Amino acid sequence: MTAVGDMSETVIDRRAVISVLRRLRTPEGQADPFPLYEELRTMGDVVPAPWGGYFITGFDTCDQVLRGRNWIVPDFAWQERQRDTERWHAPATQEMSRTLSRLNAPAHTCQRRSLGNPFDRATVAGMQPEIEEHVARLLDALEDELRTAGTADFVGTVSEQLPIVTVGRWLGIPATDYAHILDFTHRQVHAQELLPTKSELAISEEATADMRAFFTDLVSSRRARPGNDVLSGWIRHWDGQLPGDRETADRMIYQLVMFLTIASLETTATLLSVAVWLLLDEPARWQWLRHHPEHVDDAVEEALRYDPPIHLNSRVAADDTVLAGVPIAKDTMVHVMYGAANHDPRRNADPHTYDILRKGTHLTFGGGAHYCLGAALARLEARMLLTALLKRFPTLRLASAPSYAPRMVFRRVTSMKVTA
Structure with missing residues (x-):
């Protein structure tokens, strides 16, 4: 019997799943989704989604999907076989479907090899002095705002700025373009949500046009005036791979520079905001870490586990298979829930407690062929920011709780007021 024929044996209250999903979209659910993930996980490691497909909630099961060769990402070939043509043929969705x-x-494999390891140990070490300078300037701005107004929005002043300054300088993008890049990144991400509405897809379509125009012009300008920067290196690589076919080469370069830029912004900014929030939420943690700075890396890893920047990602069954005892048919989409997996008590005891010394495990950077390229850089930025903050602002504290964008896939802290 095929996996399709066996699916009727799975019986889960559809209304209970819908109730969890609705509550996840509320401000309360955004602020603290983990009890709701726990509720979903009590239904099983593999929970049927109301629209078809499955939510994967358990750590080991999520890890199996992320690393398994019989699980693929929903590429163009898969999209063409779907009935929901409006969603998958949307310009913003199509644009991101060309990225890694x-x-x-x-x-x-071809695109990944062209990059090599863009953030290997030597590269990250070489970026450290410049990131230290970026952090110092941003904390100067934070100090000025605190002195003038008494409170400051940590997100707008620091955590959203550090990633764009870091990747912007790395790629040789002028600082005058940073605000524009952040703007279309925030708008384009709607297309990557779980169930985007028509209005959200329209917003993403407009942002995609802005994004395409910007990065196409960037590649053209750099081709006209190449240097020793990373982008110029990609141009030389793809010109060598595709001699006489500049159009295809430029398309490949565009996809790489666009993806690496926007993929490094909101995710790292969320990590920075969450790491600071989790420490300031219990002032004793802030003070303890000030006196034990050797554990800054542990604090970063626990922040990554506790509230990952991406809470959900999707994979597709390449063949009929069985997952955690549940038959899954070929082409069925499953939603890997990083946030739920990281809080699986079978993997991390007392998971809803933020414990700097936990030494726990997480799936925040994914796994397998699609493991996050920028993991080392994100960790470095978080380490350097926390280290400098702890030294410079010993009395830093929260003035208001974080506010979140209403999303289920990409977490984004939109505001977090601090005082000192």
């Missing part, structure tokens, strides 16, 4: 995150082998 939505490519399977051999296309993924």
Whole structure:
């Protein structure tokens, strides 16, 4: 019997799943989704989604999907077989489907090899002095705002700025363009949500046009005036790979620079905001870490586990298979829930407690062929920011709780007021 024929044996109250999903979209659910993930996980490691497909909630099961060769990302070939043509043919969705995150082998292998390891140990070490300078300037701005107004929005002043300054300088993008990049990144991400509405897809379509125009012009300008920067290196690589086919080469370069830029912004900014929030939420943690700075890396890892920047990602069954005892048919989409997996008590005891010394495990950077390229850089930015903050602002404290964008996939802290 095929996996399709066996699916009727799975019986879960559809209304209970819908109730959890509705509550996850509320401000309360955004602020603290983990009890709701726990509620979903009590239904099983593999929970049927109301619209078809499955939510994957358990750590080991999520890890199996992320690393398994019989699980692929929903690429163009898969999209063409779907009935929901409006969603998958939307311009914003199509644009992101050309990036590394939505490519399977051999296309993924080809693009991935062209990058090598963009953030290897030597590269990250070389970026450290410049990131230290970026942090110092941003904390100068934070100090000025605190002195003038008494409170400051940590997100707008620091955590959203550090990633764009870091990647912008790395790629040689002028600082005058940073605000524009952040703007279309925030708008484009709607297309990557779980169930985007028509209005959200329209917003993403407009943002995609802005994004395409910007990065196309960036590649053209750099081609006209190449240097020793990373982007110029990609241009030389793809010109060598595709001699006489500049149009295809430029398309490949555009996809790489666009993806690496926007993928490094909101995710890292969320990590920075969450790491600071979790420490300030219990002032004793802030003071303890000030006196034990050797555990800054542990604090970063626990922040990554506790509230990952991406709470959900999707994979597709490449063949009929069985997952945690549940038959899954070929082409069925499953939603890997990083946030739920990281809080699985079978993997991390007392998971809803933020414990700097936990030494726990998490799936925040994914796994397998699609493991996050920027993991080392994100960790470095978080380490350097926390280290400098702890030294410079010993009495820093929260003035208001974080506010979140209403999303289920990409977490974004939109505001977090601090005082000192």
